[in-house]
Amino acid sequence: MKKWKREILINVPIEFAWPYFYGDISKKKKIFPKVVDEEIIMQTEPIIGTVLNQSYQNGALIEQYEITIKKFINDPDYKAIQESFLLNNRFKMTTEYELESQSDKKTKFIYTSINKPKNPLLSIFQLFGSDEVIVNFLNKAKVAIELDFEQTHNKEEL
Template identity: 35%
Template sequence: MKSWTKSIEINAPIEHVWSFLNGSLEDMQKIMPQVVENTPIKVTEEGVGSVYRQKYKEGKRVMEYDVTTLEYKNTADHKRLKVGFNLGNMFDITAAYELKKLDRDRTSFTYTTTNDPLKWFVKLFLLFSSDKVVVEFVERVKKAAEENQPVVM
């Protein structure tokens, strides 16, 4: 299993950043443009155990998988969402998104992902993998949150 973690400071309120992770499909697509569908299959009151069927487009190919909520915390100063899914019977993947309020207009965002190969030959690919995708993701979240802030009057 391989794990990557990256943190970044975002110049936007915590609730606004959270809306990209825990909001509508339209908001989610601003940080995950390849997700073309996110349909609730089972929604629990506490969040943990909820399951969403996602469709992910890579080139012309669309992959479908179920995303299960493993952790869920939503307080005014601290938010955490951890999900897990199986990708093509090749990998078990987790993704954790953690937000901490620094002040009214600044949020700390930490993204951690793990990738557990399920086939021996896939393990070789992980040996050569870098954190490039993780770095690009946290930068995309920062850019989306800072550029799409609601106007306060």
């Protein structure tokens, strides 16, 4: 099992950042450009336990994953969603996106990824994994969300 946890400060209000992680597929695509679509397979109340079918573009192929929501918090100053899915029938993936309001204009984004191989031999390869992909994702998410905020805010001023 390999776990990565990183955080970054995003210069937008928490309510502006939240739809990029939950609820708005057009915003989600801005930080997850390979996501093609999401469809609810099974809706639960509360949201924990809801199952989504996510279509994901991987080169010329479109892959589909069943994603189960394991954690969901939507408080004014703290929001979190944890999702679990099986990647390529080899790794059980758990991803968590947490947003903590730092002020009315700043949000701390915490990303956690846990990769657990179905085959113990694959654990050996994880020893050599770096967090470069995680750091790049955080930076790209920050830029995309802040740019969107800036563009939205500029339109409102006109």
